[in-house]
Amino acid sequence: MSETRKTGTPDFSNWSCPLPLADYPTIVMGHGGGGKLGNELVEHLFLPAFRNPALENLGDAAVLELSAGKIAMSTDSFVVQPLFFPGGNIGELAVNGTVNDLAVSGAEPKFLSASFILEEGFPLAQLAAIVQSMAAAAATAGVKIVTGDTKVVERGHGDGCYINTAGIGLLRQGISVGPHRAQPGDVVLVSGTIGDHGMAIMSVREGLEFESQIRSDCASLDGMIAAVLELAGDAVHAMRDPTRGGLASTLNEIALSSNVGVAIDETRLPIRPEVQSACELLGLDPVYVANEGKAVFFVSPEAADRVLEVLRRHPLGRDAARIGQVTTDHKRMLVARTAMGSNRVIPTQIGEQLPRIC
Amino acid sequence: MKYLNEFRNGEIARAMAREIHQAATRPWKIMEVCGGQTHSIIKNGIDQMLPAGLEMVHGPGCPVCVTPLELIDKALAIAAQPGVIFCSFGDMLRVPGTDSDLFQIKGRGGDVRVVYSPLDAVDLAVKNPDKQVVFFGVGFETTAPANAMSVHLAKRRGLTNFSLLVSHVLVPPAIDAILSAPGNKIDAFLAAGHVCSVMGYWEYPPLVEKFGVPIVVTGFEPLDLLDGIRRAVLQLESGRHEVENAYSRVVTRDGNRAAQKLLAEVFEVTDRAWRGIGVIPQSGWRLNKDYRDYDAELRFHITGIHTEESPLCHAGEVLRGAIKPAECPAFGKECTPRHPLGATMVSSEGACAAYYNYGRFLSAEELASAGSGLTGVANV
Numbered sequence: 001m002s003e004t005r006k007t008g009t010p011d012f013s014n015w016s017c018p019l020p021l022a023d024y025p026t027i028v029m030g031h032g033g034g035g036k037l038g039n040e041l042v043e044h045l046f047l048p049a050f051r052n053p054a055l056e057n058l059g060d061a062a063v064l065e066l067s068a069g070k071i072a073m074s075t076d077s078f079v080v081q082p083l084f085f086p087g088g089n090i091g092e093l094a095v096n097g098t099v100n101d102l103a104v105s106g107a108e109p110k111f112l113s114a115s116f117i118l119e120e121g122f123p124l125a126q127l128a129a130i131v132q133s134m135a136a137a138a139a140t141a142g143v144k145i146v147t148g149d150t151k152v153v154e155r156g157h158g159d160g161c162y163i164n165t166a167g168i169g170l171l172r173q174g175i176s177v178g179p180h181r182a183q184p185g186d187v188v189l190v191s192g193t194i195g196d197h198g199m200a201i202m203s204v205r206e207g208l209e210f211e212s213q214i215r216s217d218c219a220s221l222d223g224m225i226a227a228v229l230e231l232a233g234d235a236v237h238a239m240r241d242p243t244r245g246g247l248a249s250t251l252n253e254i255a256l257s258s259n260v261g262v263a264i265d266e267t268r269l270p271i272r273p274e275v276q277s278a279c280e281l282l283g284l285d286p287v288y289v290a291n292e293g294k295a296v297f298f299v300s301p302e303a304a305d306r307v308l309e310v311l312r313r314h315p316l317g318r319d320a321a322r323i324g325q326v327t328t329d330h331k332r333m334l335v336a337r338t339a340m341g342s343n344r345v346i347p348t349q350i351g352e353q354l355p356r357i358c
Numbered sequence: 359m360k361y362l363n364e365f366r367n368g369e370i371a372r373a374m375a376r377e378i379h380q381a382a383t384r385p386w387k388i389m390e391v392c393g394g395q396t397h398s399i400i401k402n403g404i405d406q407m408l409p410a411g412l413e414m415v416h417g418p419g420c421p422v423c424v425t426p427l428e429l430i431d432k433a434l435a436i437a438a439q440p441g442v443i444f445c446s447f448g449d450m451l452r453v454p455g456t457d458s459d460l461f462q463i464k465g466r467g468g469d470v471r472v473v474y475s476p477l478d479a480v481d482l483a484v485k486n487p488d489k490q491v492v493f494f495g496v497g498f499e500t501t502a503p504a505n506a507m508s509v510h511l512a513k514r515r516g517l518t519n520f521s522l523l524v525s526h527v528l529v530p531p532a533i534d535a536i537l538s539a540p541g542n543k544i545d546a547f548l549a550a551g552h553v554c555s556v557m558g559y560w561e562y563p564p565l566v567e568k569f570g571v572p573i574v575v576t577g578f579e580p581l582d583l584l585d586g587i588r589r590a591v592l593q594l595e596s597g598r599h600e601v602e603n604a605y606s607r608v609v610t611r612d613g614n615r616a617a618q619k620l621l622a623e624v625f626e627v628t629d630r631a632w633r634g635i636g637v638i639p640q641s642g643w644r645l646n647k648d649y650r651d652y653d654a655e656l657r658f659h660i661t662g663i664h665t666e667e668s669p670l671c672h673a674g675e676v677l678r679g680a681i682k683p684a685e686c687p688a689f690g691k692e693c694t695p696r697h698p699l700g701a702t703m704v705s706s707e708g709a710c711a712a713y714y715n716y717g718r719f720l721s722a723e724e725l726a727s728a729g730s731g732l733t734g735v736a737n738v
Contacts, residue, residue, distance in 0.1 A: 267368075280362065282474070283706060329727065335717070339368045340580050342403020343725050345717020350695045 027122040032152030045128060046148060049135040054111070054146040062146035064111055066170060072107035074098055075166035083126065083160055086200050087216030090163055091130035093292060095137035095145075096220045097243070098167040103222040104239040104295055106177045106229070107169030109141060114165050115149040119158035130161060141220035143167065175229055181237040182258035186326040187304035189297040191224065191311050192217070192319040193270045194247050198289035199278045212274045219293030224314045228297065231310050235303030240296050245349055248287040250296055251324075251334045252348045259331055264324030266336045287336075288349045298326065361607070365579030366402075374584040375407040381591050385411030387543050388590050389536070389679055391529055392498075392550030393420030393707025394578050400712040402580045404587075406726070412591065415679035418532055419550055421497040422449045422705035423677060424632040425525045427665040430455040433494055433523055435660045437468045443486060445479040446494040447501075448472040453701045456666050476508035476522075483512065483520035492654045495522045500552045502526050502643060503617035506624040509645065509652045523654040524644055527630055529553050530561045531641035536678065537569040544679065546590040548576040548583070551605040558613025562601045570599045577605040624649050633701060634674030673700030676709050683713040690714060 030037040047055065054062040078094040095112065102109040114134065118127065138145050196217040203214050221241060229236060238258070242250035247269070255262045271286050279286045293316060299307050304322060311317030334346045390396060396416045399405055405414050418424055434455045437444035444460070451460040451472065464470040469489075473479050476493045483491035495505040505522060512520040533547060549562060554575045562573045572593035576586030586604045593600060603609055621643070630642025645653045671693065672686040683689055683702070693699040695711055702708035706715075717725065 276362075330724065333717070335725075338402050339366050340371050340402045340404065340407065341368050342406045343717075344401060344403060345725075347715060347717065 025124055027118045027120060027124065027127065027152055029120055029152050029154070031118065032150055038150060041150060045131055046150075049131045050114075050138070050145040050148075052144045052146065054144060055148075062111070062113075064146060064168070066110065066168075069173070070171035072102050072105045072169045072171055073166065074101040074105070074169075075164065076101060077162065077164040079159065079162050080201065081159055082201075082204055083130065085204050085216055086213050087196075088218035088292070089130055089133050090161060091133035092137045092218050094163040094165045095134050095141065095143070096218055096292065098165040099137075099141040099143055100221045100241045100243075100292075100295075102167050102169035103220075103225045104177075104241050105169070105171075106175040106239070107171045108226070109143045109167055109169040109222055111146045112138065112143050112165050112167045113147045113149075114145050114163065116151070117158055117162040117164075118150065118152050119160050120152055120155040122160050127161065130163075137220060141222050172226075172229055174233055175236070176234065177236055177239050179238055179240065179254045179257040182254050182260055182262075182298040182326050183237055183300070184260055184326050184328045185301055186237055186298040187301050187322055188251070188262065188264060188324040188326065189299060189304065189308055189311065190242075190247065190270065190321055190323050191221070191295045191297070191317045192293075193272045193275065194242070194291055194294060195271060195275045195279065195286035195289035197243075197292040198246065199275045199286075201290075202282065202284075203278060214272070214274050214278060217291055217293035219316055221293065221295050221316065224311065224316045225295060227310050227314055228307055232299060232303045232307050235300045236297055236307070237300065238296075238298035242291050242294055242296055244290050246286070246288040246290055247296065248285075248334060248346045249348050252346070254296075254298065255334055256332045258326075261327040261330040261332070262324060262334045263327050263329075264334070264336050267339050268321055268323045270319045270321045287346060362579065365577070365581040367581065371407070371580050371584055374581065374588055378412070378584070378588050378591055379409045381588070381595055382409045382412050383595060385413070386545045386591060386594050387413045387415050388546045388548060388587060389415040389417045389544045390548040390550075390576070390583075390586075391417040391419040391533065392548075392553065392578075393417075393423065393705065393709065393712075394552065395419075395548060395550065395576065395583060396709050397707055397712045398578050398580065399583060400716045402583075403725075404580060404583050407584070408587065412587070414587075415544060416676070416682070416709040417536070417547075417679055418632060418635060418677040419498065419529065419553075420677075420702065420705050420707040420709070421501070421527065422453055423673065423701040423708045424527055424635065425450075425453070425496045425701070426631045426633050427456065427667060428631075428663055429523070429525050431457075431663045431665055432655065432658075432660045434458055434460065434463055435663070436492055436523065436654060436658050437463045437470050438466070439468075439490075439658070441489055443469045443471060443479075443482055443489050443491045444494070445471050445473045445476075445482065445491065447474075447496075449705045449707075450494055450496065452698065452704045454668075454698055454704070456664070476505050477511065480508050480511050480515075480517070480520055483517050484515070487519060489519060490657075491520050492658075493520075493522050496525045498527055498529055498550070498553050499557045499621075500550075500555075502621055502625070503556060503614070506620045509624055509649050510620060512652060513649065521652050521654040521657045522645065525630070526625065526643035527632060528627075528641050528643070529557075530565060531638050532632070533565055533573075534568075535635075535638045535641070537565070537571065539678070544571065545594055546572040546574070548586045548590065549573050551575060551577040551582070551609055554603075554605065554609040554613065556614050556617050558611050559601055559603060559609065560611055560613075566599050566601050572599045573601050575601070575603045575605050575609050577608065632677070634677045668699040671700040673702040673710070676702050683710040686710070 311320035625643035626646040
């Protein structure tokens with residue numbers, strides 16, 4: 001896998017059962033037709049990679065057993081380009097994205113579905129690499145992929161590979177987090193450096209090359225969040241993974257939902273120097289750049305130091321930082337204290353950030 | 359980061375601000391020409407650090423904002439044509455034309471692409487010989503060398519499917535026009551550091567002499583800006599008017615000679631219409647006769663353009679420094695970055711967008727007390 005990441009060219013050789021599929025080096029319309037080709041894809045690619053009893057029945061629906069309690073459910077579609085980028089690929093993203101949405105909702109992720117929309121002509125070797133990454137990411141996160149679907153669209157009608165995942169998780173006992181539960185006085189923590197994923201994607205898109213490679217932070221946050229919740233229980237009032245729209249959008253959403261003000265200190269935001277440089281070069285603000293392996297926590301002030309310590313002991317939280325507080329001032333607004341000691345409002349971005357002229 | 363964090367040191371900034379407070383005995387109006395500087399001033403709250411009577415007036419130096427509506431409408435018409443790959447810097451995509459913008463053209467099937475360099479557009483022309491590739495070449499002297507290089511290369515490679523839609527504007531004639539305008543109240547200028555990195559500052563002594571105003575070549579980081587303001591105030595207080603270079607780590611008197619040579623080879627000076635301001639004589643560049651074949655306006659012959667500005671938009675007054683963005687009746691109401699009425703609300707260098715994006719819909723008092731919740735953070 002590490003080879004795959006480095007070169008961007010997936011390695012087909014270590015895939016479980018390449019022989020029957022190798023006859024068709026690329027996806028053809030028949031792979032989505034419900035006939036023999038489609039079955040082969042399931043039998044020789046998806047099943048060996050994702051194998052578990054619920055999936056093995058290959059019924060129209062997976063039948064699952066869950067202990068009593070509340071269930072969380074989430075879905076997300078993944079259309080990232082390029083499909084393979086420094087630090088991950090669309091498959092890892094599809095698993096971790098839904099796992100993280102469940103985890104920040106206070107749930108223990110259990111089961112995922114995976115639907116693929118493939119473009120005619122998409123190399124099977126790349127699909128195999130994506131599927132293997134999904135299997136690895138699911139194993140790391142402790143979730144099972146229990147049902148799925150494959151459709152093929154004509155060449156020119158897709159971007160190689162789109163993936164949708166939906167997930168079910170079991171709400172953890174004694175936890176009730178939500179974007180509306182942040183309270184004045186809460187301390188805002190972020191689990192690590194911001195902007196890594198967005199700038200990793202930008203750096204490999206056509207025409208952009210930076211000297212040092214920026215890697216996506218794509219990761220399953222479930223383990224880290226479990227550790228925090230185990231320690232701090234109901235001291236955690238709100239959690240979010242700041243994906244699209246970045247940290248700024250997440251903090252604005254929570255300020256709005258909880259009807260509070262959020263104040264952050266810009267000088268405390270953990271940002272990698274190479275990400276900062278790339279953002280400067282392109283005229284982008286790292287607070288708006290996407291993350292795929294970071295979480296923001298709103299915790300009661302007494303618990304803040306303990307939560308920070310737990311985060312920093314976790315491999316994904318080494319750079320965790322205390323970045324701000326919740327206030328009764330400037331309700332529904334995010335305000336940042338700049339390095340100059342002045343204040344600025346950070347509003348929600350309208351659409352994508354646009355690179356500027358000069 | 360080298361040459362970046364050093365110029366964002368809050369402690370030194372506060373010391374410089376104190377020096378400005380001590381030096382300033384009278385009210386002064388200083389105009390920063392460049393939109394990048396406006397952006398940095400508002401983002402970092404530099405204006406909040408200055409004495410009450412010292413006012414920063416925001417100038418017309420946002421290339422996206424001053425690009426004439428007619429040319430934007432032409433760009434939209436060209437971009438909508440089949441067989442055209444229309445390339446632009448990202449900033450231009452949401453700028454409203456009369457009826458539409460480039461984003462909408464893209465949504466309707468136009469092949470509109472954001473590039474980071476005009477040379478990428480030349481590469482696209484090489485790779486797509488059956489398409490016409492057009493680059494929207496707007497900007498001040500800063501972006502001009504790369505745009506000049508693109509047509510230079512296209513000509514050298516014999517490309518017949520590349521052209522430039524040019525709307526280049528020049529800083530010194532704009533300063534002249536602002537100072538010559540009746541009722542002008544600007545006491546001093548901060549000249550745009552990046553423009554001067556290309557052009558040098560040899561064009562400014564005649565302006566200083568003609569109008570008796572100090573011009574300080576200034577950079578973009580908080581300390582650069584405070585140093586530029588400090589030098590301007592010191593000159594004003596002592597009754598001097600000189601050209602000073604406060605951005606010597608980048609700018610020399612002569613500028614980038616190689617770039618100037620290329621510019622002279624490709625462009626010629628022409629009268630230019632500035633959106634919101636009007637025609638300023640000899641204030642822009644167009645492709646000269648040797649390169650006219652690469653002029654997209656001539657290649658596509660777009661006619662029948664009827665432009666219409668929003669009657670609610672006061673961008674012209676903002677660009678001339680006559681009003682602050684928040685003084686426009688439409689600011690934050692009919693006009694937001696989501697529904698911009700004028701280009702100044704779109705570009706990250708536009709003054710209206712800077713005011714909106716950095717929260718200048720809060721009052722100065724609200725903004726000053728806003729960080730009170732942060733007391734606990736400072737102790738961590």
